[in-house]
Amino acid sequence: MIPLPENLVQAILAIHLAMEMEELYAALGEYxxxxxxxxxxxxxxxxxxxxxxxxxxxxxxxxxxxxxxxFEEEEAPFTALFGNEPLPFPTxxxxxxxxxxxxxxxxxxxxxxxxxxxxxxxxxxxxxxNTISLRFLLNHFTTALVRTTIYCEMRNTKEEQxxxxxxxxxxxxxxxxxxxxxxxxxxxxxALKIMHAEVGSILLYNGEGKLTTEVEWGxxxxxxxxxxxxxHNKTPYIEKVSSTKEVFLETDLGRNDQLILQDAHYQINSIxxxxxxxxxxxxxxxxxxxIDFNTIIDEQELNTLKTISQLAATTIENHQxxxxxxxxxx
Numbered sequence: 630m631i632p633l634p635e636n637l638v639q640a641i642l643a644i645h646l647a648m649e650m651e652e653l654y655a656a657l658g659e660y661x662x663x664x665x666x667x668x669x670x671x672x673x674x675x676x677x678x679x680x681x682x683x684x685x686x687x688x689x690x691x692x693x694x695x696x697x698x699x700f701e702e703e704e705a706p707f708t709a710l711f712g713n714e715p716l717p718f719p720t721x722x723x724x725x726x727x728x729x730x731x732x733x734x735x736x737x738x739x740x741x742x743x744x745x746x747x748x749x750x751x752x753x754x755x756x757x758x759n760t761i762s763l764r765f766l767l768n769h770f771t772t773a774l775v776r777t778t779i780y781c782e783m784r785n786t787k788e789e790q791x792x793x794x795x796x797x798x799x800x801x802x803x804x805x806x807x808x809x810x811x812x813x814x815x816x817x818x819x820a821l822k823i824m825h826a827e828v829g830s831i832l833l834y835n836g837e838g839k840l841t842t843e844v845e846w847g848x849x850x851x852x853x854x855x856x857x858x859x860x861h862n863k864t865p866y867i868e869k870v871s872s873t874k875e876v877f878l879e880t881d882l883g884r885n886d887q888l889i890l891q892d893a894h895y896q897i898n899s900i901x902x903x904x905x906x907x908x909x910x911x912x913x914x915x916x917x918x919x920i921d922f923n924t925i926i927d928e929q930e931l932n933t934l935k936t937i938s939q940l941a942a943t944t945i946e947n948h949q950x951x952x953x954x955x956x957x958x959x
Contacts, residue, residue, distance in 0.1 A: 636664060637762055644766075644773045653777050654686045657770050664766070665759050669750035671729075673705070674778070675743045682746055689729050689750045698724060707748045710734035715753055735764075737771040744775050793933040796823070800940045809948045813844045816915065816941045821846065823934045824901055825924040826917035832867060833905070833913035833945065840867055840913060848918050855892035856900075870902045871914040876935055877902045880920060898922070903935055905942040912945045 640660035647653035654672065661667040671687035682705045684690065684698040700706070706722055711734060719730030733749040747767065753759070796819050803812045813831050821829055828847030832840040842850045856866035866888065870877045879885050880899045890897055899922070903915040915938050920926065 636660075637766065640664060640766055641769045644770055647773060647777060648780065650685070650777055650781060653770075653773055657766075658688060660766065665763055666754050667749060667751060671748045671750065672774075673700070673707075673746045673748070674774075675702075675745055677742055685745075690724060690727075694724065705746070707731055707734040707746060708736070710748075711736045711746075715749070717752070719750075719752075735767060737767060737774070739771050739775045744771055790929070793823075793929065796933065797936055797940070800937045804940055804944050805947065806944060807948070807951065809945065812941055812944045816937065817844045817846050819937055820903070820915055820917050820934055823930050824917045824926065825921040826899075826901070827919040827921075829915070829917040831905075831913060831915050832871070834911070840871060843913070848916060849895070851892065852895040852897065852918075853916060855895060856888060856890050856897065859887055859889055867902075867914055867916075871904050871911060874904050874906050874911065876904075876931055878926065878931065880922075880926070901926075903938040905938055905945060907939070907942050907946050910946065912942050912949075915941075 640656070640663075643656040643660065644653065647656050658668075658670070661670065669689045671689055672685050673682040674685045675682050680702040682700045682702065684695045687695065690698065702708070706720075710716070710720070710731060713733075715733035716731075719732050722729045722731050730750055731748055732752045735747050736743060737745040737747060747770075753763065800812075800815065800819070803815065806812050817829055817831055820826070829844075830842055830846065830848040830850070830853065831844040832853075833843045835841045853867050854865065858864045858866060858869055878901045879888070882888060882890070882897050882899055897918050899918070899920040901917050901920065904911060905913040905915060915934075
């Protein structure tokens with residue numbers, strides 16, 4: 630077996646030792662320059678579910694544009710260069726008014742699945758004598774890229790889970806609170822944060838069994854009261870949702886044929902409502918409105934806020950029981 634050149638061994642070690650994406654790209658860039666004289670390149674990660682390439686790193690494109698550059702697989706302009714030799718004359722690629730020449734591109738695969746694509750914005754000199762070494766380096770980079778991506782995703786997931794658990798624990802410590810106002814304010818703040826929403830409110834049943842606003846953070850009472858279901862009885866939204874004990878989520882109200890907002894003075898693009906109840910009684914409704922349209926609400930976020938809402942409902946119940954047992958003296 631022919632031993633690998635020492636500088637190539639160092640490159641492979643540096644790539645595999647990287648545990649962060651920034652470190653990985655820095656190591657690749659360093660040794661592309663040292664070994665092959667290549668300084669200008671871009672890396673596009675491939676999503677096998679959406680079948681899209683998204684720019685994750687580039688020495689040529691400004692950082693502020695990275696998140697905006699996404700190509701569907703069949704429309705990615707660099708795929709035509711896969712499997713071919715570097716071009717002596719570049720193919721121009723226009724991104725946001727700037728020109729970025731492409732000389733060569735390689736599809737990076739891992740276990741027969743596309744992982745990414747690397748695009749070179751300058752001609753790799755001495756390609757004939759460096760082809761094997763460069764491809765060998767890219768193979769190791771692909772393996773490290775997949776591993777690092779999985780590691781970062783797992784870490785981010787664990788951090789998110791820890792953050793949600795902290796919110797649940799925070800609400801849990803307030804269950805025995807004798808004062809209801811800080812509990813409701815905390816619940817409202819958590820709801821807006823978790824759901825990435827603009828405004829919200831908390832409605833509680835009063836002594837007459839009617840829903841009244843206890844906390845209003847930018848969401849007027851009249852706005853919710855003008856929202857109805859398109860059924861035979863024209864059921865008010867808050868009455869129906871609060872009685873179901875099921876979370877209601879609609880991220881695009883304009884396309885929902887079941888609901889109608891009668892008052893044109895108000896605008897609701899999206900809404901999420903969480904009934905406040907215990908095994909013994911329903912106490913009200915938590916509402917958040919106008920969720921950030923760029924946000925994808927996942928099941929974990931919904932379950933977290935549902936748990937927090939039920940803990941808050943327990944606090945409301947304790948508060949009412951305390952009032953019943955200790956009525957104010959005349």
